[in-house]
Amino acid sequence: MLEEKQKTVRYDRTPMREQKPEVRAKNFDEVPIGYSPEEAVREAKRCLQCKKPLCVEGCPVNVKIPQFIKLIAEEKFAEAARVLKETNALPAICGRVCPQEEQCEIRCILGKKGKPVAVGNLERFAADYERNNDLIVIPEKKPANGKKVAVVGSGPAGLTCAGELVKEGFGVTIFEALHEAGGVLVYGIPEFRLPKAIVAQEISWLEQLGVKIERNFIVGKTATIDDLFNEEGFDAVFVGSGAGLPSFLKIKGENLIGVYSANEYLTRSNLMRSFRVDSETPIMKGKNVVTVGGGNVAMDAARTALRLGAENSMIVYRRSEEEMPARRAEIHHAREEGIDFHLLCNPVGILGGEDGRVTAIRCVKMELGEPDASGRRRPIEVKDSEFNLECDVVIIAIGNTPNPLIPSTSQDIRLSKWGTIVTGENDARTSKKYVYAGGDIVTGAATVILAMGAGKLAARNMMNDLLGQK
Amino acid sequence: MVKIVKKERLSEQVLRYRLDAPRIARKRKAGQFIIIRPTQDSERIPLTIAGANPDEGWIEIIFQVVGRTTFLLSALNEGSYVLDLAGPLGKPTHVEKFGKALCIGGGVGVAPLYPIICALKAAGNEVVSIIGARSKSLLILENEIKDQSDRIYTATDDGSYGHKGFVSDIFNSLNNANEIFDVAYVIGPVMMMKVVSSLTIAAGIKTFASLNPIMIDGTGMCGGCRVTVFNETKFACVDGPEFDAAGIDWKELMNRLNSYKLFESEARQKQHSCRLEGVDK
Numbered sequence: 184m185l186e187e188k189q190k191t192v193r194y195d196r197t198p199m200r201e202q203k204p205e206v207r208a209k210n211f212d213e214v215p216i217g218y219s220p221e222e223a224v225r226e227a228k229r230c231l232q233c234k235k236p237l238c239v240e241g242c243p244v245n246v247k248i249p250q251f252i253k254l255i256a257e258e259k260f261a262e263a264a265r266v267l268k269e270t271n272a273l274p275a276i277c278g279r280v281c282p283q284e285e286q287c288e289i290r291c292i293l294g295k296k297g298k299p300v301a302v303g304n305l306e307r308f309a310a311d312y313e314r315n316n317d318l319i320v321i322p323e324k325k326p327a328n329g330k331k332v333a334v335v336g337s338g339p340a341g342l343t344c345a346g347e348l349v350k351e352g353f354g355v356t357i358f359e360a361l362h363e364a365g366g367v368l369v370y371g372i373p374e375f376r377l378p379k380a381i382v383a384q385e386i387s388w389l390e391q392l393g394v395k396i397e398r399n400f401i402v403g404k405t406a407t408i409d410d411l412f413n414e415e416g417f418d419a420v421f422v423g424s425g426a427g428l429p430s431f432l433k434i435k436g437e438n439l440i441g442v443y444s445a446n447e448y449l450t451r452s453n454l455m456r457s458f459r460v461d462s463e464t465p466i467m468k469g470k471n472v473v474t475v476g477g478g479n480v481a482m483d484a485a486r487t488a489l490r491l492g493a494e495n496s497m498i499v500y501r502r503s504e505e506e507m508p509a510r511r512a513e514i515h516h517a518r519e520e521g522i523d524f525h526l527l528c529n530p531v532g533i534l535g536g537e538d539g540r541v542t543a544i545r546c547v548k549m550e551l552g553e554p555d556a557s558g559r560r561r562p563i564e565v566k567d568s569e570f571n572l573e574c575d576v577v578i579i580a581i582g583n584t585p586n587p588l589i590p591s592t593s594q595d596i597r598l599s600k601w602g603t604i605v606t607g608e609n610d611a612r613t614s615k616k617y618v619y620a621g622g623d624i625v626t627g628a629a630t631v632i633l634a635m636g637a638g639k640l641a642a643r644n645m646m647n648d649l650l651g652q653k
Numbered sequence: 654m655v656k657i658v659k660k661e662r663l664s665e666q667v668l669r670y671r672l673d674a675p676r677i678a679r680k681r682k683a684g685q686f687i688i689i690r691p692t693q694d695s696e697r698i699p700l701t702i703a704g705a706n707p708d709e710g711w712i713e714i715i716f717q718v719v720g721r722t723t724f725l726l727s728a729l730n731e732g733s734y735v736l737d738l739a740g741p742l743g744k745p746t747h748v749e750k751f752g753k754a755l756c757i758g759g760g761v762g763v764a765p766l767y768p769i770i771c772a773l774k775a776a777g778n779e780v781v782s783i784i785g786a787r788s789k790s791l792l793i794l795e796n797e798i799k800d801q802s803d804r805i806y807t808a809t810d811d812g813s814y815g816h817k818g819f820v821s822d823i824f825n826s827l828n829n830a831n832e833i834f835d836v837a838y839v840i841g842p843v844m845m846m847k848v849v850s851s852l853t854i855a856a857g858i859k860t861f862a863s864l865n866p867i868m869i870d871g872t873g874m875c876g877g878c879r880v881t882v883f884n885e886t887k888f889a890c891v892d893g894p895e896f897d898a899a900g901i902d903w904k905e906l907m908n909r910l911n912s913y914k915l916f917e918s919e920a921r922q923k924q925h926s927c928r929l930e931g932v933d934k
Binding site for chain 1: 676677680690694695696697721722736737738739740741742869870872873874875876877879880881886888891904905908909911912913916
């Protein structure tokens, strides 16, 4: 039997220090500060080192969780990072943005009686330790096998696929449409949640491994997939082109000045660095900002607005908090920072002045009815409940539809009725020979780690198909 | 990094750059554009590809110094490099043998019109071009367009060259003389496109306008370039940049182009002191 005190140590999780809400709401620095080595060791020692670790099964890339945690407990921090990198090319990123609470941590045995081991915090610690102390090593590569692979898009799916293949001796070139590599990690996720220096570091690590990155190259426009095979001499192509075109509400007033898609708002702030005074790319800062949507992107946009100086940053969401697709931690952080949640409200129109600028958003109150096809209770309008929320900026964060750029120039790639690319369930193969796909272009908007899992799956099947081996 | 192989001044405010971009030169078709980010600090802006040579591997862009980014671009010298260039973007102009085509360009809008004129001519059309500017010193590409057109008319607001007045006056006189056109392309400032296309449409001519709204990525991702055409929202970068002029919501387009007016005037003030250096090297 454990003593009372030991029990507390075993069941209580070591909290990660964070910037105070009132401070961080005014800067773009990262919210959590990270573990100290002592805190990391204390947390790592809570791990039970299960013989059959359920946590690993919950991870889309099957990170060797007990092994790396054991190394942290033994204060072998850089070694822990190396174990992480055996299965996950981007641990500093995953430690920050993975929904561990639904994947590895939810399966932790300790969670039955207390709090699960903070796998994500530990992953982040090990990767940060290795990077901050210049202990990153370039792993051994297999000799070149003479096969060339093109990777379309440098987001999490593409980076993972490229990393797996380059280690196996493939010649890998990533084609990125924007001027900076990283995909959603760079244009979408804000600095305060994922510092761009970390993304740049992970990409530079892949470049050192031998991955070539061609920026400003739009596959489907600069060259088609067939051109990559026929003119550029690639043997296979992985398509990880991401989420695509922003959806709008299709309500009146949506093209008024001051209405942004979340993609545009976040791209201006993140990729174009509008949040910095020396940036040449403007952004409408807004006094009263309304973000429509309930996902992680909506939280990112609303929290960015606050940091850009909004006096009042509001979320409008048509269901209740329970149905919000955002991570609980993100909702919690947003609330702490003072984001005003207008739940069970649905926008019906956006109002503007003579000059064409937004003055308010008109909403109707909703109530929850019977569950719909998604299993969530269907929101129903409450009669005669319309009201206006005054605002000067509106951000629409209700999702994306797949970008047709690649499919429209490669008609032999089969699409679903939603426009996503259809792949084999467990092989990432598309209907076009030697073309593979993964990430949001296949699943629709999902998570970084699921995209990474797909990139990895594709890489395994590419090796198999090109070299005739697993 | 993309090399500026040739830099030319077409008028006091308008420059033409030839850029070493073999892949874009191979793929590009009339009506398409590129996104350029000249330096680390600048914005990403769209510019129409004004010409290209796939064998020699270059494209040409023509631009007017209007804001901070075009100013930074204008300050680069022949032989130096622009940081980022991506394309070709947008849908190519729909070109076929229509019969008799009317091409009307105003100001720096004459630049994106030029490749369309070339393509229409190459497809066997009879091409009548009307180009205009505020004054003679701002009129561009007259000789190039003359070479590709069956007839050319010029107009300047101040009468310093050609007809004194607007391109619309010239169209009106052709129309009054009962000249029939099968298709019209109109490119220039929004107000000019609005006025001119209303006249050509009233004359029963199918009219296309090429729009240049604010963009960031140019691939459909941001949706900043949305325009309303026949009451439907379109993205100029992937659905355009050319649209049937009869359906364009011009007022909304003008409003949206003014989104960052305040920011731009602040940027102009910032650049004022250094304007003497750079431009005229």
